[in-house]
Amino acid sequence: MNSIIPQLIVNSIIAGSIYSLVALGFNLIFGTTKFFNINHGVVSTIAGYTVFSLAKNHGMDIWLAIIIAVIFTGFVGYLSEKFVFLKMREKRASGMVMLVASLGLFTALQAIIAIIFTSQFQTISTNFGESKVYNIFGGIITETQLIILAAAILITAVLGLSMKYTKFGKAVKAISDDVEVAKIVGINANKIIAKVFFIGSMIAGVAGIAIGFDTGIEPTMGMNLLLKGVIASIIGGVGNVYGGVLGAFFLGFVENFGIWKISGEWKDAIAFGVLILFLIFKPGGIMGKKG
Amino acid sequence: MSTLKLHNFNKHFYGVKAVNGLSLEFESGKITGLVGPNGSGKSTLINLITGVIPKDSGTIFIADGFKTDKIRAQDMYDYKITRTFQNVRVFEQMSVLDNLMVVLTHRNALGALFERKKNLYEDRTIAILEKLDISEKKHELAVNLSYGQRKLLEIGRAIAMDSDIILFDEPYAGLFKEMIKKVSEIIKELREAGKTVILVEHNMEIIRDLCDTVVVLDAGELLAHGKPETVLKQRDVVDAYLGE
Numbered sequence: 001m002n003s004i005i006p007q008l009i010v011n012s013i014i015a016g017s018i019y020s021l022v023a024l025g026f027n028l029i030f031g032t033t034k035f036f037n038i039n040h041g042v043v044s045t046i047a048g049y050t051v052f053s054l055a056k057n058h059g060m061d062i063w064l065a066i067i068i069a070v071i072f073t074g075f076v077g078y079l080s081e082k083f084v085f086l087k088m089r090e091k092r093a094s095g096m097v098m099l100v101a102s103l104g105l106f107t108a109l110q111a112i113i114a115i116i117f118t119s120q121f122q123t124i125s126t127n128f129g130e131s132k133v134y135n136i137f138g139g140i141i142t143e144t145q146l147i148i149l150a151a152a153i154l155i156t157a158v159l160g161l162s163m164k165y166t167k168f169g170k171a172v173k174a175i176s177d178d179v180e181v182a183k184i185v186g187i188n189a190n191k192i193i194a195k196v197f198f199i200g201s202m203i204a205g206v207a208g209i210a211i212g213f214d215t216g217i218e219p220t221m222g223m224n225l226l227l228k229g230v231i232a233s234i235i236g237g238v239g240n241v242y243g244g245v246l247g248a249f250f251l252g253f254v255e256n257f258g259i260w261k262i263s264g265e266w267k268d269a270i271a272f273g274v275l276i277l278f279l280i281f282k283p284g285g286i287m288g289k290k291g
Numbered sequence: 292m293s294t295l296k297l298h299n300f301n302k303h304f305y306g307v308k309a310v311n312g313l314s315l316e317f318e319s320g321k322i323t324g325l326v327g328p329n330g331s332g333k334s335t336l337i338n339l340i341t342g343v344i345p346k347d348s349g350t351i352f353i354a355d356g357f358k359t360d361k362i363r364a365q366d367m368y369d370y371k372i373t374r375t376f377q378n379v380r381v382f383e384q385m386s387v388l389d390n391l392m393v394v395l396t397h398r399n400a401l402g403a404l405f406e407r408k409k410n411l412y413e414d415r416t417i418a419i420l421e422k423l424d425i426s427e428k429k430h431e432l433a434v435n436l437s438y439g440q441r442k443l444l445e446i447g448r449a450i451a452m453d454s455d456i457i458l459f460d461e462p463y464a465g466l467f468k469e470m471i472k473k474v475s476e477i478i479k480e481l482r483e484a485g486k487t488v489i490l491v492e493h494n495m496e497i498i499r500d501l502c503d504t505v506v507v508l509d510a511g512e513l514l515a516h517g518k519p520e521t522v523l524k525q526r527d528v529v530d531a532y533l534g535e
Binding site: 167170181183 | 380
């Protein structure tokens with residue numbers, strides 16, 4: 001076997017894990033509200049910077065900082081729904097108006113992060129999860145990356161099972177299908193959507209923290225992360241929880257194997273090329289809605 | 292006894308009066324037919340009562356003296372009102388079973404997390420599906436059902452809600468003869484159970500057979516109100532609509 005292939009596989013899996021976390025949150029929110037929440041990207045950034053601030057600047061225990069950051073980003077998402085998007089939905093704003101509003105919120109929050117922390121690239125920690133390195137069939141994987149992979153698997157499983165077996169999951173599906181009918185049959189759609197924003201934003205927060213530990217953080221990282229999550233969602237099937245995960249790993253593999261023989265700068269071109277191919281030939285994605 | 296009273300309901304679309312100063316009463320244990328030519332305001336009225344479209348003005352009175360001007364879709368569950376739609380609306384990406392389970396299960400915080408009393412609800416759901424003859428489809432996605440089966444599923448959801456006031460918007464449209472018979476049986480059972488049933492329907496045979504009272508609308512206004520055998524013979528009603 002070519003010696004580079006195991007490493008490419010490892011890199012693909014790690015990229016897929018991070019993209020899947022963004023796609024999970026994005027799909028959960030999009031599937032429920034049917035609006036393209038650009039603000040989802042900056043929520044990841046906020047999580048990364050919260051850990052950076054608490055752990056690196058204030059010396060807090062890293063795991064405690066991660067937990068606080070994830071919950072905090074959940075609240076950021078929740079508040080954005082409660083005080084911006086819900087108000088607009090109540091005024092029957094169109095999807096385009098909602099999109100522009102979420103872009104505005106994204107830009108404002110990104111600017112605030114840059115003002116507080118500067119625009120410089122930062123690393124979260126130099127001694128967390130980097131002490132151990134494993135060799136799997138010739139591919140090198142760090143302890144941090146293993147934690148990211150485990151987090152992605154765990155979050156996907158918990159979310160998937162919750163959607164299938166809990167009343168909450170069924171209510172989310174009902175709202176996703178027909179919010180008006182869901183309201184008439186007694187489902188408190190606004191409350192459920194607020195919870196969806198909280199959960200989806202927490203998952204995006206995990207993705208931001210994962211990126212922070214894997215490479216580093218910068219105020220503009222949210223847009224790139226969001227775009228990869230969105231591409232994964234479209235490839236897998238927008239609004240489908242498992243579809244987004246499948247699309248994320250597919251994207252991770254295509255990106256990393258795509259640059260096997262060429263420069264890494266081609267990564268984004270390959271990702272968007274695949275997106276365009278899917279939009280032309282399979283716009284519903286791999287696991288698009290049935291019927 | 293009147294369980295649903297509407298006072299001065301108004302709705303206009305771009306200057307056209309779809310519902311014009313309507314005040315009506317609907318009694319419990321009775322089936323009221325809501326008829327009129329296309330565009331007379333029947334579906335608009337149902338959409339106003341259930342908060343699907345916002346009204347310009349109007350007050351709703353529900354049993355026990357409850358009165359409100361605030362009519363929103365999300366309040367229907369508390370007001371014990373439910374409905375079906377002219378163009379069938381079920382949760383298409385959910386299984387037939389889940390379409391009913393989602394309206395039956397607990398709504399409190401703990402119940403929202405895990406489906407307590409799942410077996411009890413599942414038994415009730417299956418009993419309703421068996422009554423509608425679609426229990427063998429319980430694990431299929433609703434989107435894969437035929438139009439008629441989806442119509443029955445939507446009616447099943449209305450039964451599962453156990454509301455006091457049920458509004459059926461053309462429940463027979465697109466149904467086969469056997470299905471029509473089944474739906475009529477269900478609507479009669481609801482009357483026996485003391486529910487207030489409002490039925491929008493074009494088929495006068497069904498109206499005569501089922502309804503205790505008929506309300507005839509024309510251009511968003513009340514044209515006639517009374518027993519079917521009397522109202523459907525009125526000259527102005529025949530002129531405005533029937534011509535059968």
